[in-house]
Amino acid sequence: MYKQITSPQNSYIKELVQLKEKSRLRKKTNTFLIEGFREIALAIRGDYQIKTILIASSVSNNKEIEKLLNNVNSTIEIIEISKDIYKKLAIRDSTEGVLAIAKSKNLSLSSIQLKSENPLILIAEAPEKPGNIGALLRTADAAGVDAVFIANPKTDIYNPNIIRSSVGCVFTTTIATGTTSEIISFLKENNIHIYSAALTASVAYQTINYKKASAIVVGTESTGLSNEWLQNSTQNILIPMRGAIDSMNVSVSAAIIIFEAVRQRNL
Template sequence: MLITSPQNQSIKNIVKLAKSKERKEQQLFVIEGARELSLALQSNYTIESAYVCREMFEKTKYPDVLSSIEDKNIFDISSEIFGKIAYRENSDGIIAVAKPKLHTLENLRLSKNPFVIILEAVEKPGNLGAILRTADAAAADAVIVCDLQTDLYNPNVVRSSVGGIFTVQTAVCTSEEALAWLQANKIASYAAELQAAEFYQDIDFRTPSAIVMGTEAEGLTGFWLKNATKRIKIPMRGKIDSLNVSVSTAVLTFEATRQRGL
């Protein structure tokens, strides 16, 4: 049966899930796009339901994604209804409702020589998503988000990560818990700070390492500046004194990747 009414309860609930409060209460979130859904399925996320606009889905590069979802959980919807529940333009006609995972430090599995990205009090979903995308591209072991100020499953995080939220190991904790975890795993921490004495190119990232990034407005708090192994900076040659946090994270991450010969 084709869903054509915006008053359909499932459609109304997808709209509700745009709000963090609803996502937390229902323990559900929305995935838009066949590529993102494919990555979620590969990472063993539980898909509750999928809503497909067939005329749009015909153009997808991931036509097999529906084969991993039970037929009883797949619902056809009109293009008008899809337009009401979609978060982005140029979508490929599929939206799914999924269950989130538990993101704890205890669940992280590290390589023998880990590289970790730590974010303190990240506020903007787009920045968090972009950093997850970078982490995936560089094969970072994990992203640890301390004192989270946004929702990990915010639609803008899912969208801007291009599915990286599903492929990168992620943990949410306090800064104190993250520091204790780093120390227990013998991972050196490098805090990014504008006034640091050492340039990032002079740091040896070939051993177990973590970069620690703060907010764009305030930078890192005194906790990390005091407790990190070293403070490092990116040289700024122009009149503007800082980069977007996702760009800074990418610069430091790929320097570590370069040094490691990856």
């Protein structure tokens, strides 16, 4: 028999609502909320520590719940919640009836251990939209890059909308955050070439040899990359445009360049 909470006014539930909405609380408590069977399974696969699982049986698939609970540590707290509570905590329109509270990981550069001697890294400077960050993480996962670095982050990685838009790739991708200066220092210390997507002093992206240790750096559509990246770049690169515009969505641009690097490495 699991512990049950039925009132949305319960003080613990109110804390979880704040955890969902407030980055400051996520950072203070080093915990965050995960929604959905697939995302929770990927968090477990990514060695995240699950503290609590909340189940709304009235909107959930009992077979999926049983499968999930069979794969988690028996010390994890299980709480049965009402449909009303679930609606307060969930952000999706399509409900699965399961949430988890997990412990955050250390995302500092000092925690990074690159397994490859010839890494391919995707770097995004100051991305603001959770949807773009999620899409970048999906691209990184699909391409099998060694790490994703977020320079000067504007939102925390455990924002529920990033988790949702990354479809859980946030848990299975090696991620680090830091300032632009810290990341550039890390790349230089590890002899990783820097290829910055920019319009100035650039060559076509496909003319670069990405077979050596490489970092592909993208900025926002509105402001591009800071001068610090352009000044420290091994080579600035661009995607030749054939239409009236001079930029694309950051995740699309990153995907084009990343998959060219992967193509070269598979030759």
